[in-house]
Amino acid sequence: FQNYALFPHMTIAQNVAYPLSVRKMDRATREAKVKQALDMVQMGKFGDRYPTQLSGGQQQRVALARTLVFDPQLVLMDEPLGALDKQLREHMQLELKALHKRLGVTFVYVTHDQSEALTMSDRVAVFDQGVIQQLAPVTELYEYPDNQFVANFIGDNNRLKGSVETVQGEHCTVRLADGTVITGLNVHRAHAGQSITACVRPERIRLAAGGSAEPNSIRATIAGLIYFGDHVRVRCTVTGQEDCFVKLSLSDPALAGLSEGSSVVLHVAQDRLRCFL
Secondary structure, three states, rough: OOOOOOOOOHHHHHHHHHHHHOOOOHHHHHHHHHHHHHHOOHHHHOOOOHHHHOOOHHHHHHHHHHHHHHHOEEEEEOOOOOOOOOOHHHHHHHHHHHHHHHHEEEEEEEEEHHHHHHHHHHHEEEHHHHHOEEEEEEHHHHHOOOOHHHHHHOOOOOEEEEEEEEEEEEEEEEEEEEOOEEEEEEOOOOOOOOOOEEEEEEHHHEEEEEEOOOOEEEEEHHHEEOOOOOEEEEEEEEEEEEOOOEEEEOOHHHOOOOOOEEEEEEEEOOOOEEOOE
């Protein structure tokens, strides 16, 4: 279903050189730019081969080199790194960002990989059913989503369902199914009595022992600890809610003594809890 449009009768080097030949570029400059483009995608040793002698991922890299070799003013990339392994994919992300900075051209980058969208982009447009849900810089998109769809689609997100009890300026208090009352930002200007979903990122939750009772606290039980190398993800069960996840760094003192079945309290700052209709 992916067609890299490589000419089968041309070698890899000839394929990459084709846009330069069309532009009547001299041979020495052409050869130098082809070598640079192939080295960028780690295909410098394959210049004499033909497309049919390459894997799908290698063909994708050649197509990418051919696209960028003539320094275009606008580049549309539709899942350009999809067939690459993780290490090469991350290398190419850095190369593309460096190239973008060096050339100053506009990249329109289409991807379903949320982490790649955040890594690669200055601004991100999140679409749903053909409608832009939010267009914003990556930090704003992640930290301040406009609605539930964006909050769920970009990064990890915890959802707590309840009803609005009171409204106080930009904030509202929300009563959860177990009777717990928490306060968050009233993003959609909900009124008292309306059903609402409060969203918070796993890394914005502070975890404490079960006896603590600070404001904006939610009682939970640990259902599992998952080790991710650079952090531990704590899966918690909250009465009447979906599982809630908390990300803790390995140096976080809250990790000490945690085990499956332990009672804990989750603390969320008011301005980190975003309430959506």
